[in-house]
Amino acid sequence: MSVKYTPVQWNPNKWVYDAVLLAIVAIYISVFLRLGAAEADVSRPIDGAVLRMRAFGTCAFFMLSAILCIGPLARLDDRFLPILYNRRHFGVLTAIVAWTHATYVYNWYFNFSQINRLEALLSSNTAFGQILGFPIEALGVFAFVILLILAATSHDFWLSFLGAPLWKRLHLLIYLAYGALVAHVALGYLQDTENPTFALLFSAAALGVVGLHVAAWQVGRMRSAKGEWVAVCAPGDIAEGRARIVQLGPKERVAIFRYDGNRFSAISNACAHQNGPLGEGRILDGCVTCPWHGFQYRMADGCAPAPFTEKVPTYDLRLEDGQLMVQRHANPPGTAVDPLAVTGMEATP
Amino acid sequence: MSAKPDDTPFFIGWATPDRRLWPFLIAVAVMAFVAAFSVSYLVAATQDDPGNGGRMGPVQAVGVLQTQPYPVLHVLQSEQLAVGTTVLLMGQGKNGVQGRADPLDGQIVRVNGVRLNRGELNGIILRGGSNGVMVADGEVEGAMPVTEDLGRWRLTGEICDGNCLAGSMRPGTGLAHRACANLCILGGLPPVFVATDSVGGSEFFLVADADGGPMPDEMLDYTALLIEAEGRVERRGGMNVFLIDAASVELAR
Numbered sequence: 001m002s003v004k005y006t007p008v009q010w011n012p013n014k015w016v017y018d019a020v021l022l023a024i025v026a027i028y029i030s031v032f033l034r035l036g037a038a039e040a041d042v043s044r045p046i047d048g049a050v051l052r053m054r055a056f057g058t059c060a061f062f063m064l065s066a067i068l069c070i071g072p073l074a075r076l077d078d079r080f081l082p083i084l085y086n087r088r089h090f091g092v093l094t095a096i097v098a099w100t101h102a103t104y105v106y107n108w109y110f111n112f113s114q115i116n117r118l119e120a121l122l123s124s125n126t127a128f129g130q131i132l133g134f135p136i137e138a139l140g141v142f143a144f145v146i147l148l149i150l151a152a153t154s155h156d157f158w159l160s161f162l163g164a165p166l167w168k169r170l171h172l173l174i175y176l177a178y179g180a181l182v183a184h185v186a187l188g189y190l191q192d193t194e195n196p197t198f199a200l201l202f203s204a205a206a207l208g209v210v211g212l213h214v215a216a217w218q219v220g221r222m223r224s225a226k227g228e229w230v231a232v233c234a235p236g237d238i239a240e241g242r243a244r245i246v247q248l249g250p251k252e253r254v255a256i257f258r259y260d261g262n263r264f265s266a267i268s269n270a271c272a273h274q275n276g277p278l279g280e281g282r283i284l285d286g287c288v289t290c291p292w293h294g295f296q297y298r299m300a301d302g303c304a305p306a307p308f309t310e311k312v313p314t315y316d317l318r319l320e321d322g323q324l325m326v327q328r329h330a331n332p333p334g335t336a337v338d339p340l341a342v343t344g345m346e347a348t349p
Numbered sequence: 350m351s352a353k354p355d356d357t358p359f360f361i362g363w364a365t366p367d368r369r370l371w372p373f374l375i376a377v378a379v380m381a382f383v384a385a386f387s388v389s390y391l392v393a394a395t396q397d398d399p400g401n402g403g404r405m406g407p408v409q410a411v412g413v414l415q416t417q418p419y420p421v422l423h424v425l426q427s428e429q430l431a432v433g434t435t436v437l438l439m440g441q442g443k444n445g446v447q448g449r450a451d452p453l454d455g456q457i458v459r460v461n462g463v464r465l466n467r468g469e470l471n472g473i474i475l476r477g478g479s480n481g482v483m484v485a486d487g488e489v490e491g492a493m494p495v496t497e498d499l500g501r502w503r504l505t506g507e508i509c510d511g512n513c514l515a516g517s518m519r520p521g522t523g524l525a526h527r528a529c530a531n532l533c534i535l536g537g538l539p540p541v542f543v544a545t546d547s548v549g550g551s552e553f554f555l556v557a558d559a560d561g562g563p564m565p566d567e568m569l570d571y572t573a574l575l576i577e578a579e580g581r582v583e584r585r586g587g588m589n590v591f592l593i594d595a596a597s598v599e600l601a602r
């Protein structure tokens with residue numbers, strides 16, 4: 001194991017999180033196949049394979065919609081943060097559900113033919129120039145491949161191997177996957193349904209994802225600081241070894257820590273690992289320790305202690321009229337900033 | 350002048366740092382369960398009716414075989430099918446039966462297989478080899494029905510594959526099923542035009558090109574879509590045939 005690679009251990013919270021996720025999927029699939037399908041008003045039963053592809057397909061769509069809502073929800077309301085934590089497991093489970101859907105499609109629609117299934121998948125519909133009639137399978141495969149790549153690289157090994165900025169950019173592909181998935185459904189199953197119920201639920205989910213992102217952005221902007229220097233609080237309002245978190249931009253927060261009695265330093269609130277809330281961490285061994293998976297950063301320069309190489313941005317601090325003020329613009333990750341020592345407060349050795 | 354640290358326990362790897370959050374998180378989980386239950390139920394219970402097509406059990410019939418544009422049987426004698434019915438003949442899976450039918454064109458044959466039915470539309474999935482279709486030696490008398498010209502029509506409707514449409518798959522139509530339909534048609538199964546209006550009492554039309562041959566591959570771009578198409582309609586026995594002018598086809602929406 002390389003020194004850079006710190007595996008995140010299993011812990012009881014993750015078991016509960018995953019158990020809840022599995023229960024959600026189990027409820028969805030069994031209700032669909034056992035209860036709901038029996039109530040459908042049909043002259044002769046729908047094929048079992050089609051029922052299963054619909055159950056798993058719609059389940060994966062709603063799961064991905066939910067995943068994309070967690071981020072903005074957590075920005076709107078801190079109480080959602082624990083759901084953000086471990087969201088990767090949610091993503092991997094979604095990829096598995098999508099895989100099941102794809103398997104049913106592949107072994108049903110593309111089976112029973114002289115042409116081999118893969119060739120059939122690639123050749124049976126090539127109307128890429130049309131909107132209606134577009135090969136929706138290609139859209140589905142595209143979204144699925146992204147889900148697979150993200151699931152495969154979700155492990156911490158890849159995070160440290162690729163580096164956090166690249167890893168996060170790679171994982172933004174989830175939005176592209178969601179777009180392809182929306183088109184996959186909108187140009188396929190949605191066109192076939194006369195009953196409007198699915199169309200309503202589908203649009204509600206997709207609009208919910210967009211709406212929450214817009215809302216989180218707006219609220220973040222409203223809460224954002226104005227001016228070059230932003231007032232934090234009086235130094236004494238921060239408990240020893242703890243931080244005060246201040247919103248600077250729509251997606252930018254700073255954590256101002258107090259330590260050694262009268263010293264103050266400011267670093268980004270977002271952990272380089274998984275955006276964990278550093279400001280809710282504690283100071284252990286002289287480093288800010290992320291509450292989520294324990295990554296550590298030195299107060300003075302935002303760097304993880306050797307041999308680790310993660311860095312977070314630092315911020316300048318000053319005292320003005322008895323108030324701590326933080327500079328609105330971050331220093332590049334890893335920039336050393338002398339801690340602010342407040343005279344008249346008791347220093348602890 | 351110092352604020353007191355709150356005494357929430359801190360350990361690395363928390364998901365719920367503060368016990369006061371638990372009720373909130375439990376409420377979120379319960380809401381997720383309720384949402385999964387109700388969304389799933391609503392989506393499943395409001396699925397559309399795939400129609401009354403289906404497999405109707407074994408069938409035997411004697412009749413006149415016509416192979417263009419796709420093999421059909423004009424029934425002369427059968428326990429399961431009315432005399433005068435014209436049925437599509439199809440192979441197992443996504444395979445047509447031209448190879449077996451061509452040498453027998455115009456002859457009186459006996460067929461064996463599984464009957465497909467959807468309203469006016471009838472099909473038989475033939476058993477394998479010569480058990481599926483064989484010459485019927487002098488058992489029954491009959492002749493090829495005369496072709497009746499019903500004139501030129503511009504019709505709105507959807508091209509489906511006759512196999513899935515008639516009930517091999519339920520649902521066997523629509524855009525989600527489009528690639529499957531194309532594979533069936535590429536495999537030699539008969540394309541059927543389902544019109545929004547009926548001509549001569551049937552909304553189903555076997556599709557042919559303008560010269561009466563099989564549907565050209567370019568038309569695969571129009572399957573499963575609501576289209577308008579123009580061409581001559583013929584009545585052959587109990588079946589409408591739509592000889593589509595490829596150039597006249599356009600999307601109807």
Ligand code: FES
Pocket residue numbers: 271272273274275276277290291292293294295
């Ligand atoms: S988010 Fe994982 S250690 Fe900070």
